[in-house]
Amino acid sequence: MNRNLLIVNEGRILCSTSCGTEPYPGRVCAPSILLNTWQNLPYLRAVSAPAPQGAATLSHYMAPTSPYALILDDHPLVAHGMAEFLRARLPQMEVVEAAGADDLLRRVEMRGTPAIALIDFWLAEGAAVGLIAQVRSHCPGMPIAVISGDDDPAVMEQARQAGAQGFIHKQAAPETFGLAVEALLSGLVWFEPGLLGSQPPRSRDLPVTPAELGLSTRQGQILALVLQGLPNKRIALQLDIAESTVKEHVTGILERLRVRTRIEAITLLRGRRLELS
Incomplete structure (x- = not known):
């Protein structure tokens, strides 16, 4: 160099x-x-670039042997899809998928600071705000992109305050995702508040009701949030029901739709617009 x-x-x-x-x-x-x-x-x-005064550091802070991107999403298929996209777009960069928050921190300590970290805002244990702040303190110069299907503008603001330099909505086009990652790798920031809650139904989407899918009203409400990419915990909080109840409904929804995973359900309903009323 x-x-x-x-x-x-x-x-x-x-x-x-x-x-x-x-x-x-x-x-x-x-x-x-x-x-x-x-x-x-x-x-x-x-x-x-020395860490800011008072910032926490890893016990073995070192330069990685090769540049890599680190991805954490509690939906394995979503994480794998992002990883495969980045491998195709940035073939020089290794892409690593973390199995959870502890695994992400372990990989950073073992391998050194990544070129970029992409973290799902809603993980199985809840909001990733604490994890984002922890990663920021460990790697003060590394760009962090938060990924979420949540349309609540407060989610993006919380991610920003926790130390993220970017927010990418899960409904963003692949090209937008690629541009966002490249911008962050270039030292820029990526926040597009106009995207949040501004995705109108496509005119060619066919309307479908929960009843037409063989679902109850409650199952329809849960399915609508699943299609937005929300995890069970977030759905439970939004509908004010127990997470175990959400899990039971999700299982019933997948069985009724004759699919095995959320990703398959989203794929099945592509081109359909779920109408709850």
Whole structure:
């Protein structure tokens, strides 16, 4: 690597010396320059950007042997889908899927700071706000993208306050997802509040009611939230029912739809618009 290529200040690239201009705080190089050098960011952050005073650090803070992205989503198929997309879009980058919050932290300590971490806001144990803050303190210079199917603007704001530099809605197009990741790898932020709650039904979607699917009214309400990507705990909180009740209803919904997983249910109902009233 040409060590004269980048100038780093507090973990952020300010300018390439090839830009032809003097760097100054807040200046960011063209994305093409930044994207050509993202694979060196973890090393640069580790040796050039000391952690803020008082920030927690890992016991074995080291540069990773190779750049990698770290993904945590409690829906394995969703995590695998994101991983496969990133492998195709960024073939130089290794993509690692964490099995849970503890596994994510263990991998960071064992392998060093990732180039980027993508974390689902709603995990099996609840909101990931605490985990995001913990990862931020461990890896102060690393971009964190929060992924969620939740349309509540407060979710995005909580993610931002916890230390995330980006928020990507699960209803975003794959190209948007790719652009967001590339922007974050370039040292930029990615928040698009206009996307939240602004996804109108497609005009070609066929309306369908819970009754037409053989579901009860309550099952229809739960299915609508499942289609938004919400986990059982979030559904239970929103409907003010026990999580065990949600699990029973989800099992019944999958059986009625003759599918095995939530992803299969979403795929089955693609092109349909669930109407609850």
